[in-house]
Amino acid sequence: MKGLTTFLWLISFSESVLSVDTTKIGSQNSSPMVEHTRKHARIPPNELPGIKLAVTNVLPKSVEIFIPQRSMQQSTFDLLIHFLGANYIVQNAADAYNGHLVAAMVNLGSGSKVFNDAFVDSNKFPLLVDSIRAAVTTAFRHEITFKKVLLSGFSAGYGAIRRIMSSAENYRRVDAVLLLDGIHAGYVPEGKTLAEGGTIDSVDLALYSKLAADASSSESSKRFLISHSEIFPGTYVSTTEAADYLLAKIALARTPILQWGPLGMQQLSEAKKNHFAVQGFAGNTAPDHVDHLHALPNFLKLLSQL
Numbered sequence: 001m002k003g004l005t006t007f008l009w010l011i012s013f014s015e016s017v018l019s020v021d022t023t024k025i026g027s028q029n030s031s032p033m034v035e036h037t038r039k040h041a042r043i044p045p046n047e048l049p050g051i052k053l054a055v056t057n058v059l060p061k062s063v064e065i066f067i068p069q070r071s072m073q074q075s076t077f078d079l080l081i082h083f084l085g086a087n088y089i090v091q092n093a094a095d096a097y098n099g100h101l102v103a104a105m106v107n108l109g110s111g112s113k114v115f116n117d118a119f120v121d122s123n124k125f126p127l128l129v130d131s132i133r134a135a136v137t138t139a140f141r142h143e144i145t146f147k148k149v150l151l152s153g154f155s156a157g158y159g160a161i162r163r164i165m166s167s168a169e170n171y172r173r174v175d176a177v178l179l180l181d182g183i184h185a186g187y188v189p190e191g192k193t194l195a196e197g198g199t200i201d202s203v204d205l206a207l208y209s210k211l212a213a214d215a216s217s218s219e220s221s222k223r224f225l226i227s228h229s230e231i232f233p234g235t236y237v238s239t240t241e242a243a244d245y246l247l248a249k250i251a252l253a254r255t256p257i258l259q260w261g262p263l264g265m266q267q268l269s270e271a272k273k274n275h276f277a278v279q280g281f282a283g284n285t286a287p288d289h290v291d292h293l294h295a296l297p298n299f300l301k302l303l304s305q306l
Helices: 002-013 087-096 112-117 124-140 155-164 168-173 202-215 239-249 286-294 296-305
Strands: 050-055 063-068 076-083 101-106 145-154 176-180 223-228 255-260 266-273 276-281
Touching: 050 087, 050 124, 063 087, 063 124, 076 087, 076 124, 076 155, 087 101, 087 296, 101 124, 112 155, 124 145, 124 168, 145 155, 145 296, 155 176, 176 296, 202 223, 202 239, 223 239, 223 296, 239 276, 276 286, 286 296
Parallel strands: 076 101, 076 145, 145 176, 176 223, 223 276
Antiparallel strands: 050 063, 063 101, 255 266, 266 276
16 A cells, blocks of 8 residues: 555646646645644555456547446446546445446546646547447446436546536536545736735636536536645645635635544535535645545545435
8 A cells, every 4th residue: 555655646746747737837845744643544455346348449548447246237327437546446436336336437647737638629528428338338238328427536637527517518417526635726926825915716716616606506406525635735726725715606614623534534624505515624745635535435425415
């Protein structure tokens, strides 16, 4: 597990991974802190039994697909497309899902820009969904359908979701979104923090502002869950600041909470309205960031309950 944690730390906190736009934002001010208070439990890196497939002709890198063993005879599924993370973590989320789930894992490299750029063509997303359905149909030898489409992103993976849902048609097709310590924006002027008099670039968060407004409305069926740490990059908007921005947009206040979260995480705050929720957690170190990825099964369950 030490190797995985180090790998994810290098991915998540390199100059390119958490950047919102490479042309606008510089590197993060790295944290020198080491933390030993929280548990930082990890999912064992074991492959689970089930069908494993791949879609190779849509995105720059292969999209890995997993269907749990218990769902082999099903014909109706929910579809989860997860951006950035180890396959076995997403497999665990699919296996623990309350229902039958086809899980697709998209890993495209370093930086939110690579995730964004992969979906600049708005037709890429429906093509990906259709290709996943076709691959599963071929493997099962009977037609399968997707009842709901869920998107989740860890860290820089948020860039793909933002780009995908900027298309009105794609926005309509997505039922739920989960962001795991991954929602960022630039400061205006560039690099000038809120404490120094800067503001948040509203363009970077426009899509997520719309989604928060829709999910918080009693008239919408959209679901939207954000989990975030206390990590403060310093050169661009933190996940805490981005979440606060969305909450202010819909006039929703946080409630202070002191309780255990999944895998030994320490929850500090919560805000919830209808199908929209934000959960804030303690920590500004690398293990605190990776906690959110390993808690994917827990957060996916919570998303389905909103």
